[in-house]
Amino acid sequence: IRESAALTRDVLEQHFNDLKGTLRKLLDERLVLLLQEVDAIEQESIKPLDECQKLIEHGVSTADDLLQEGESVIHEVIGEQNEKLCNFTKKALHIQLDSLPEVPALVDVPCLSAQLDDCLLTIVKNQIFNHGTVASRPPVQVEELTEKPGGILVRWCKVDDDFIPQDYRLQYRKSTANHFEDVYVGSEMEFIVLHIDPNVDYQFRVCARGDGRQEWSPWSIPQTGRSTLVPHEWTAGLEGYSLSSRKNIALRNDSQSCGVLYSKAPTYFCGQTLTFRIETVGQPDKRDSIGVCVEQQNGYDSLQRDKAVCISTNGAVFVNGKEMTNQLPAVTCGSTVTFDMEVVHLGPNNNEGGNTKLRVTISSNNREVVFDWVLDHSCGSLYFGCSFSYPGWKVLVF
Secondary structure (H helix, E strand, O other): OHHHHHHHHHHHHHHHHHHHHHHHHHHHHHHHHHHHHHHHHHHHHHHHHHHHHHHHHHHHHHHHHHHHHHHHHHOOOHHHHHHHHHHHHHHHHHOOOOOOOOOOOHHHOOOOOOOOOOHHHHHHHHHHHOOOOOOOOOOEEEEEEEEEOOEEEEEEEEOOOOOOEEEEEEEEEEOOOOOOEEEEEEOOOEEEEOOOOOOOOEEEEEEEEEOOOOOOOOOOOOEEEOOOOOOOOEOOOOOOEEEOOOOOEEEEOOOOOOOOEEEOOOOEOOOOEEEEEEEEOOOOOOOOEEEEEOOOOOOOOOOOOOOEEEEOOOOEEEEOOEEEEEEOOOOOOOOEEEEEEEEOOOOOOOOHHHOEEEEEEEEEOOEEEEEEEEEOOOOOOEEEEEEOOOOOOEEEEO
């Protein structure tokens, strides 16, 4: 409670400080625009009046000079007066003292004033007083954290019966980090968070958005989880396949080399779910394969062989190299193929002869095939693998 209260205080203070800064900036920008408008109208309107004033002042100055010149001529000696008077008369006739420039009509002369709506303050005040709420009961909570190889499956549930969700938003962070980051937004109520470092604590929280709403609900109580399982990795260095930095994504490249890409180690154990997600697709081939095997066997171009179970890109299922009658839908971009296995206990003679029977479930595109896989010896862990004849196929394993 104290932690969430302290976090809420920080969020409120930061939000309102940001809001004040933004409002101040917007008001300053609006003031600058209005002052620029005043300057523009003033300059445009005063220009013809200034020109008119200059013409009038020039005319008055010219008349004053002419008047002084005339008085001087009158007081001159009579002998010289006639000639100067003649020149003065000629000069006076060429100067137009009776013409004035056109002065703008009074209705065309602007008188500036500021038009300010006082109701803006009331509107803003009401909006501010109703802005923001403090909620103490989030409508969704993290329900379960399940460790996966290199990931954690997060499930959440709705705890408010009256709340109608439209979307969910999941965030996570390392327990040592300061900030959460988005990892999923959508309508599902579970998500596998990948790229999880083993034996490291992570925190998860979820919120929801109500039907037809834009804002998100309060966050759920953060839940801490970790994965102790080693991440699944493809074997590096095989010509024909390019791997991601975490080695959990394999891309069939343009190399002519054709073979099976195996896992780095036998990291799949019975009781777990092994998932392959097809990120991109290439040209399909009936020899393509995605599946599980007892051991790495070089020299094969497909997992359609002994001691292996797999699915081809056309949906055909193979057990120990033999095609089953039941078939799954063809693999497409975005398809998810899962393998689930559990040991079948037949009774006290289960281990006679060293045989082990595994109940295998392969699921793809909302359909599944279930069968028993008999091995000639018990296996604590299994390899996984894939093979594609043509480039362009990209597979994520987790």
